[in-house]
C-alpha cells in the first residue's frame with residue numbers, strides 16, 4: 488500500500504509514554520511536589536484574568552525580561568519554546584545543513600528530531616564510567632564537519648556531570664555550534680551561562696523544576712543568533728495560560744529552589760540506602776534521578792510495576808545501559824516505597 492508518509496518516518500518508533508494511571512510515577516523526572524494550597528489559589532486567580540478569546544502575547548517581552556534577570560543575561564538573549572524539545576527542533580531546523588554530534592547514551596530527542604529533519608547524526612560512545620572523552624568527541628566533530636553538537640550537562644540517562652574542562656575543551660575545539668542542555672541544572676548547582684558566545688548556547692527548561700504541565704523551555708545565546716532563530720518559532724508558541732502561570736511562578740522562585748533542595752537531599756538518601764544492597768551498582772547523579780544496574784532490570788521493573796511503581800527500564804536502549812533502570816526521585820514517601828520494594832525484590 489502506498490502512503491503519504493516518508494519511509495524513514497515509517498521506520499521510526501514514536502516517543503513512548505507508558506500509561507501511569509494510579510501509579511507512583513517515577514519514570515519521567517517530574518517534581519513530586521504540587522503547589523501549596525495558598526499558592527495554587529493565587530495562581531488560579533491569575534489564570535482567571537487571561538482573555539481566552541485572544542491570541543497570547545507573541546513577543547513575550549515581560550516573560551523574557553524576568554527570565555533574563557533571573558539568569559543574568561539580556562532579554563534579547565532569550566528564546567522561549569513549548570518545552571525545550573521545541574527549541575531542539577528550532578535549532579536543528581534553522582542551522583546550516585551538517586551533522587549533529589551527540590554523546591551516546593544521551594537524551595533521545597537530539598537524535599530523533601535530527602532524523603525527522605533528515606540531518607545526519609553521529610554519536611560518540613561514553614566510557615564505561617559514563618565520562619566523556621573530549622579528544623574523541625572533537626575527532627568525530629572534525630571528521631563529520633559537525634554543524635551542531637548537544638551536551639546535556641548533567642546527562643540523561645546517566646545522571647553525571649562531565650568535567651568542566653572537558654566541556655570547555657569541546658567548546659573551544661569544535662568549529663560548529665555547541666548547545667549545552669541544562670535541563671537538570673536545578674539539581675546540579677552548576678551552570679555554563681558564562682560560556683555563552685556566538686558558538687555556545689545554553690538550553691534550559693522549567694519542566695524538572697515543577698512546571699512540567701506548562702511546557703516551557705528557553706534558550707540563552709548570542710542576541711543576533713537568537714533573533715535569527717526566532718524566525719522559525721511558531722507564532723504564539725507559548726500559550727496564554729502558560730505565560731500567565733510563568734509570570735506568576737517566577738516570583739515564587741524560592742519555593743521551587745526549596746523543593747529542588749529537598750529532592751537533592753532525598754537523592755542522597757536513596758543513593759545511600761540502595762548502595763547497601765550488594766546486587767545494585769549505583770552511578771553518581773547530579774540530577775533528580777538515579778541510574779542503577781541490577782542483575783535483571785526486567786524483573787526489577789516488573790516487580791516495581793506490580794507494586795504500583797512506574798520507573799524506566801533502560802536495558803536494551805544502549806550497550807552501556809545493560810541491566811540498568813532509571814528511577815526519578817519522588818517525595819520521601821514515594822522514595823521509601825521504592826526502596827522497600829527493591830530491597831524485597833533483591834533479597
Ligand SMILES: Cc1ncc(COP(=O)(O)O)c(C=O)c1O
Nearest residue numbers: 570571572594643670692694704
Ligand atoms: C536532557 C534533557 N533535555 C531536554 C528535555 C526536555 O524537556 P522539556 O520538558 O523542556 O521538553 C529532557 C526531558 O527529559 C531532558 O532529559
